[in-house]
Amino acid sequence: MAKVNIKIEGQSYQVEEGLTILEAARECGYEIPTLCAFNHGECSLASCRVCLVEVKGARGLVASCVYPVNEGMEIIISSPKATAARRASVELLLSNHSLNCQQCDKNGHCELLYVAQITGAREGKFQGEKTPITIDQLTPSIVRDTSKCILCGRCVARCVSAHGTGILGFEKRGFNTIVAPAGNRSFGESPCILCGQCVNVCPTGALMEKSEIDRVDEAKKAGKYLVVQTAPAVRAALGEEFGMKIGTPVTGKMVAALRRLGFDKVYDTNFAADLTIMEEATELLGRIKNNGVLPMITSCSPGWVNYAEYYYGDQLDHLSSCKSPHQMQGAIIKSYFAEQKGIDPKNIFVVSIMPCTAKKAEAQRDQFIHDGMTDVDAVLTTRELAKLIKRSGINFVKLPDEEFDQDILGEYTGAGVIFGTTGGVMEAALRTAYYSLTGKEHEAIKFEAVRGMEGIKEADLEINGLNIKVAVASGMKNAKVLMDQIREGKSPYTFIEIMGCPGGCINGGGQPFVKPQFLPNEDLNILDTYKEKRAQALYSEDERQALRQSHNNTQVQELYAKFLGKPNSHKAHELLHTTYKARERFPEK
C-alpha cells in the first residue's frame, strides 16, 4: 500500500494512504477522543463530533474518524479552536443525557464520561429540553435506556455486521430521534436474539445487561443452598476486569473468588458440556442410523436458538433436542445431586456465571420450568461476577489458585473447556463420535479444520467408512447461509455447530468490554486479536487436561450408571432434552 507524508502537531510521519486521520494518528501515537467511531469503520457515522481536529487548508474543523489522510496534510489536534470544539461537542451530548452516573451500571467503562474528563467538558454548560425517554426492561436479558443514548449508531452497525438482522435502527427525526427496535418496541416484542453484542459496543449505559445480582443476594439471605457453575468462556476473560492481559486464563482464581463469595458448591459447566456431548453424539449417531432429520444442529447457544425460532420456525427439527450445558447441569443438580446429598431441590439455588445475556432469558423459558422450579435460578454475566467480586472486597489478582469441587459433578475434560469458542462443540463431538464409531481415540485429538475465527468453517471426515461432512458457523449472518441451504434442501452437511456471537462464547454479550482506551497495556490492534487470545486461553487449558474426551469423564460415566441409565434414555430425555417453538417476529401487542 502506498504511503503518504503527513504532519501531526508539527512532527513528520509516514502513514498508509487511505487511513482516516483518527487511525493514522493512532499509529503515530496520538489518541484523538471519539465516541461513535469503532473498530475500523464498523461504525463511522461521524455523528458524535468529538473527534474534531484542525487540518491546515481545510474549511472548518474536520471529523477525523471519516476524513482520509493525504499527501502533505498537516493535522493539529491541540489547537485552541479544536480543543474547544471537542469540548463543546461533549457538552452538547451531556446536555441531553441522564447524568445519574453513580447509579449507572456502565460506570467505570463509560466512554462518554471518559471523553468528558479528557476534553474538560462541563455538565450543565448547555441546558434545555431533553428527548422523551424510553426504558425497555421487559426481557430478562437487556435493558435499553434512551436517556443515556448518544445516537452513535454502534449498536445498529454491530447488529447488522454480526447477525444481518438489524434489530435496532434510528427512528423519527431531529431532536426526537431515538435508536430502537422498529416501532420503539421492546426487545421482547421484536425478533431480537438477546445476544448482547449491542451491549458490548455501546459507549454509554444506554444498553446493559439486566443485573441479577440482587436475586443472588436474596437467595443468600434466605439461607438457600447455593450452587454455582461457570461456563468455559468466563475463565478466558474474567481477569480482564482486574487489569490482567487479555487471554490470561484465570480458572483457579475464579474458583477461589466464588468460594469466598459464599457459594456452597463451585462447579464447572464443563461437566455438563461433557454430558451434552454424550447426549448429542448419541442423538447424532441415532439420526444417521435411523434416517432421521439431518443435518443436526447444535443447540447450546440460546442466541442461536432464539434466531432459529424467529427466522427458521419451519426447520426446528434440525436442532438437537439437547438442552444447553448449563441447563443440563441445573437439572442434574436439582435431581441427582439433590438426591445424592439429601437436599430438598426446592432449597437449592443454582447460579450460572455465563459470558452471555441470552442465557438469562433462556433460564426462564417455559420449557425449563418443572413443578414451578427452574433448572437454573439466576444467571450472572462475566461482568456481573466481576462486580460481585469487587463489591466483596476480594483482591482478585492476589487470590490463590483453587480447584473446583471435585465431588460427583466436579470432573471435566478438555473437550468441555473448548465449548467456549467457535468450533469447540464440534471438535468435542467429533472426538467422541470418532471413539463411538471406531472404538479407539482419535490420535491427533485436535481437529484443526474447525478451529479459527472465520464465520463459516467446514470439514470432511471419513470415520470408519462413514463420511461425515460438518460445518461450523458463528454470528447469525453466517448461520443464515447454512440455514437457507437446508431450507432449499441443498445442505451437504451431516452435523452443524452454530453459535450466536461471532467467534462463539468467548466474544459473548456478557463478556468484559474490549475498549482500547481503557486497555493501555494491550496492543493497538487488540480489537482484531482479542477473540483469538481468549480462544487460545481455552485451547491451552484443553491441552493441560489429563482427560480430553467427554466419554472419558468418569463422573459422567458414574452419573449414567447410577442415575440416568444410558445416553438418550427416558430419564435423560426428561431431564436433559427440550423442545422448540416457532415464534412470531412482531407479535401484536
Next chain:
Amino acid sequence: MAHLSESAVKQIGEIISRYENEKTPLMMILSDIQREYGYIPLDVQEFISDKTGIPVAEIYGVVTFYSFFSLTPKGKYVIGVCLGTACYVKGSQQVIDKFAELLHIQPGQTTEDGLFTLDALRCIGACGIAPALTINGKVYPKVSVADVQKIVEEYKSLGGAN
C-alpha cells in the same frame, strides 16, 4: 405478516418486484405503497423486509423520518396547510388552528370518522399565493381564517369515508 390479506400480499409483492434491479429501492417501494394504501403499517414493513433483506428497523426509520409516509391510515381528504415562511407571515398558523378547532384534531391527526387528516407542511413552493393549502393535491390560494368553515363544509357534503 400473518395479518396481511392475500390481495395485499400480491399487490405489495408486485410493487416490490417493480424495483428489483434498483440498488436502493426502498424509497420507491415506500412511495408507491403510501400512494396506493395511504399508510405503511409494521406488517407491511416486515413483508418488505422479507422480500428485500432490508432490516425492519431501517425501513421503520425511513418511514418515520419522512413526513410523507404514514404509519396510520390517512383520512379521505388530506388537508395540508403550508407553514413555510411566506405563508406563515401571511397568517397560515391561524388557518391551521381554525381547521384544528373545527375538526377537533391536532396537526398530524385524522378525524374519528376517517374523513379528514390535517397536516402541517413546510414550504410547498406557492409563496406567491400565500397563505396556501392543498387538499388531496388541489391548491387553495390566499386562504383566510374566514374561508376555513366553508372549505370544511364543502368536503363534508361530498360524502363520508369509503
